[in-house]
Amino acid sequence: MERKSVERWMNATVIGIGLSSLFSDLSHETITAVLPAFLASMGTAAAALGTIEGVADGLSSLAKLYGGWLADRVARRKVLCATGYGIMALSPVLIASAVTWPLVLAGRGVAWIARGLRTPSRKALLAEAVTPQTRGRAFGFERAMDTTGAIVAPLAALALVSAGFSHRTIILFAVLPALMPVLLISWLVQETPDRVPAKKPFLKSFSGFSRDFKAFLTAVGIFGLGDFARSLYILYTVGVLMPQVGLAKASTISVALYAVHNVFYALWSYGGGWISDHFNKRLLLVVGYSAAVSAALCAACGVQSYAGLGIMFALAGTAIGIYEAVEDVIAADLLPSEIRGSGYGALAVVTGLGDLFSSFTVGWLWSVFGTQTAFGVAAALMSTGIVLMLYLSATTTPEPKSE
Secondary structure, three states: OHHHHHHOOOOHHHHHHHHHHHHHHHHHHHHHHHHHHHHHOOOOOHHHHHHHHHHHHHHHHHHHHHHHHHHHHOOOHHHHHHHHHHHHOOHHHHHHOOOOHHHHHHHHHHHHHHHHHHHHHHHHHHHHOOOHHHHHHHHHHHHHHHHHHHHHHHHHHHHHHHOOOOHHHHHHHOHHHHHHHHHHHHHHOOOOOOOOOOOOOOOHHHOOOOHHHHHHHHHHHHHHOOOOOOHHHHHHHHHHHHHHHOHHHHHHHHHHHHHHHHHHHHHHHHHHHHHHOOOOHHHHHHHHHHHHHHHHHHHHOOOOOHHHHHHHHHHHHHHHHHHHHHHHHHHHHHOOHHHHHHHHHHHHHHHHHHHHHHHHHHHHHHHHHOHHHHHHHHHHHHHHHHHHHHHHHHHOOOOOOOO
16 A cells, blocks of 8 residues: 555646646746846836845745645635635736836735745645655655746747747736646645644644754754855856956856756756655755855855856755755654644745845845855855754654654
C-alpha cells in the first residue's frame, strides 16, 4: 500500500496546483518585465517602482497571515484559493488602464493582497494531497512550475514587444493566463475529506504552534535577515560590467545571467524537493542556505569575470530552488492539519519581513560602505541562520510521522 501511494503522488490536485502556479507566474512576471518601461512612459520610473513593489510586498505579507488563519476556518479551502486567483486576474486590467502610477500601485496592491490570501490555502491543499513521504516532490514540482512561468514570461514579453504590441496591450494580455488558475483549481483540486474547520480566534490560532515549529521559524527568520532580493545581483552585475562593455550591453548580459538564475531555480525546485523525500530535510536546507551564502560571498569578493558572475547567479538560483520547497515541506511536517494554514501564514510573514529588512539593509550598506561590506554582512547574517538550522538538524527528528 505504501509503494502504491508513493508512486501516485502526481495526482490531480498536484497537477492542478502546479499548472495554476505556472499560469499565475506567467501573468504577473509578464507584467513585471514591462512595468519599468510602462512607468517610464508616464514620466516616472525608479522611485515609483520602488514604492509600488515595497508596498505590494508589505501588503502581501500581512494578507498571508490573515489568509492562513482563514484557510483553517473555511470548510472549502479550494474556494478561497480559486477566489484569490480570480481577484488577481483583475490586476492587469487596473494596471493597463492607468495613466498615472498610483493606479499601477492600486493594481499591484490588489494582486499581492489576493496572492497573500490564497497562498496558505494552496499550500495546505498541496500538503494534504500527498503522503508525508512524498511532500518534497509535490512542493518541488509546484515551485518548478512556478519558476517555469518566470522563465517563459520575459521571453513572451520580449516577443510581443518585438511584434509591435504596446506595453499597455501586453499588460492587458496578461489577464488570459491569470484566469486559467481559477478553472484549474475548480476542476482538478480535491478537498481533504471530512476536515473539520478550526474555530479559534485570529490571535489564538497562532498560539498552538509546537516548540519545534517555533524554533524552525526562528532559524528561517534569522537566515532571512541576510537573504536579500535577487535584483541586487542584477544591479551589481550592471555596475561591474558597465565600465568594460557599456550600459546597454551590461544590462543585456545581466538579464541573460538572471535567466540562468531562473533555470537553476526551476531545476533545483524539483530536485531539492525530491532529495528531501530521501534525506534529512534540515541538512538539505543547510545546503540551500550555504549556496546563498556562497553567492553573496562572490559579490563581497568583487567577482567580475563572466564565469564568476555566472557561478554567482547559478548559486543564487540553486539556493532559492532548494530552500523555498524544503521550507514548505518541513512546515507541513511540523504542523497539524487543523492549523496548517495559520502556520504557512506565519512562515510567509517571517520570510517576507526578512526580505524587506535584508534588501533595505544591503542597499543602504552598499550606498554608504560599498559592496564588500554590504554583501559580507548579508553572508554573516545568513550564516547565523545556518548554525541554528544545523543545531535543529541534530536535535529534531527529521522524518515525519504518517498521517
